[in-house]
Amino acid sequence: MELKQPSLKSAKNNRKLKFFLGLVLVLILYGFFRWFDFFGENASVLEDIPASQEILKEPEEKIVNYTVAEGDIPAEVFSAQGGWDANDTAALLLAAKDVYDFTHIKIGQNLRFYFNQEEERAKCLEYDRNTESLIIVERNGDDFSAREEKIAYEVSRKIVSATINNFFYMDALEAGISEPTVLAISDILSFDIDFMTEIRQGDQFTVIYEKRARGGKEAPDGKILGAKFINDGTTHYAYYFDNDGQGGYYDVEGRVLERQFLKAPLSYRYISSGFTGARYHPITRTVSAHYQIDYAAAIGTPVVATARGTVVSAGWEGGWGRMIRLRHNNGYATHYGHLSAFAKGVRSGVSVNQGQVIGYVGSTGWSTGPHLDYGMKLNGSPVNPLKLELPKGAPLSADKMEEFEKVKDEFAGFWE
Template sequence: MRKNQIWLIIVGLTITIISAIYLKAPLAEQEGFLAEIEVDSTFFQLPTLYYGYPIDSFDIVEGKVRWNQNLSEILSAFNISFQDIHTLAQNAREVYDVRKLKAGASYAIIHNRDSLRTARQFIFEPSPTEYVVYNLVDTIYAERQQKPVEVKERTLAAEINSSLYNSLMDLGASPILVHRMVDVFAWQVDFFRIAKGDKFKLVFEEETVDGEVVGIRNIKGAYFEHWGKSYYAIPFETEEKLDFFDEEGNSLRKTLLKAPLDYTRISSRFSLKRFHPVQKRYKAHLGTDYAAPTGTPIRTVGDGVVLEARYHGGNGNYVKIKHNSNYTTQYLHMSKIERGIRPGTTVKQGQTIGYVGSTGLANGPHLCYRFWKNGRQVDALKVDIPSSGGIDSTQIANFKVVSDSIRNVLDQINFETQEKLLAKIPTQSEDSPTQ
């Protein structure tokens, strides 16, 4: 065998051995020769990451913020000086103010593995979808990070035995989903008069983080059967705004009038602290005052049912109307209530329900107009009133294609084969929607 051939064999074997060491794998059998290389398995081991930080050489303490607990109290046990905590609070203010740590929120501390247990990072979760890292090593700073959100399409269907709220809770859904459903069908379904046997179907997108449900992204289609009548909700984007329509392209939402009368001026706006002109003290004014001459007709801003029509204390003569499951309005200080307006009466948008006056606690003729949305009094001037328009004729063909597709999906959902959801979205309130 020539010297150059021997040299080539030696070089080839050398390359093969080096490759095997690098790949932590045994040599392949070549020309009857089999060899196995022992390699330290820890040499190529990837570090364990926690919120993106390697922690193999450190320890972790996890906990939840207690009521009235501050950052100084948490970090004082981890060899962090008050001066460093003050510096951290100053440097992190624009990222997340450490003075606003929320009770019950999760946190973690990565600290040295020694007797001092000096903290290196303090990690706080202000919400299920994000976390803030406060770095305590070398440069003191804070950075806010988003957790990856996974979106899953889900379906739900059920026959209602008591209420929509209970039916969705029985399926493991969230109160947030209840409110979204109520908002979609607010004008078609009286959720305070749900009949046993009413049914619903729903296709929606669910957001999860670390396997836990954190939000509802989109309702992709819905069906509700109420008192024997069927309603479809088809989402469709018009003029860069997503809204819901029936299968023919008619809007599911009805609009409300911006104001309940032709007024001269607004004399007082919605305020949580206003000086009362009669009582001479500061108190909340949860309405909008329209100054107008006595006898000016007051009209209801939308279709609805009269809840109350009477005289009472500071309100004077007033009328209260429920428009749907979301909206209720009230009209105070009337000189008189229109004939025929009484509890249970159905009224139409623009119908006169009374006349401007100064009854009750009022120092002049005006209408105090109050507005409830989802059971809370809100500023009527800041409510985003939905449009009641239908699909434009130029878009109706595209809408029909979308509508047929969504209806086909909804029609194939079986009421009897629905699985329960595994998790509910954490919320501050578990109450069902009330008016």
């Protein structure tokens, strides 16, 4: 039988295969010795690391958000949301008594409870007192501490201009301004413009205000920095200026916009009876003097003090129904009649601020419908509030005017 010699091509293939297998074997042996050297040299090092030097992760923090709802009882909220028992709540109330009374948490306000993952009792509570400040309560074991801090916002400026087509409130909302800022604009300029009766179609306004965010989310607007309002051809300006820590609004001449009295004590529908020496009384059916203004408004409409003053009386006065009488500086006095209720804390001897809510529109006493009877006297004699001419506010001092002019210059380009 004849034997065949392997071909040249077949021999070459066998040599390649042997070479490849040898290379793989070398790599495997190299890797094995490297692995052995590493663990042999470093095993003792790894074993010598004390447990106290191990890097430990901080326990993750859990946050429970809760919005106060109608009917909530604070102790039950603290228990259900924060894991605090009756003793914890008592300790919290005692620690916070000089900072905030937590028995009066407000509907709609936010509570944030912070926990360590392994604990069932919250270590911290944050409560938004209002749009500007929050109360922070911290627990250390069974002890509690409380403090108040300003809310930290990210602040930018926003500029809005618009023309009055219907009425200011609606047109400002349609221009993208929030309701609180719309009301703030009208309050600032209310000493020069009656936004209920004097606004005209074609009036124009520009407002510059703080747009705020918190944690990347939209937050309530900040203060108004400047405003320009052209009303029936007359231009009014308002500039925010910090006068030695007393922030306020000033006109183009550097005079404070605030006057002693507001133009009206409420937002009203219309004036149902004016200031007159002879009016037919719908109850007594007689003609008599009516030295006050009747503002028709819905029951429950807030009524504010038109000037700083002291409550002389707050009670029932026969035909006036529920009545508040205030005494002001410079011999002035005002009264607010036919109220449905008094604001909390309004009583004889209490001081009130201009614009502070003191009561609510009603129809008590001799009244044929819901309205506010608003009267004013100067040194005991009746004065028509609608014709009261008050001087402009006090001007800034000469040394402050230079700073104020810089504020005006900063906004000058926005008014064009």
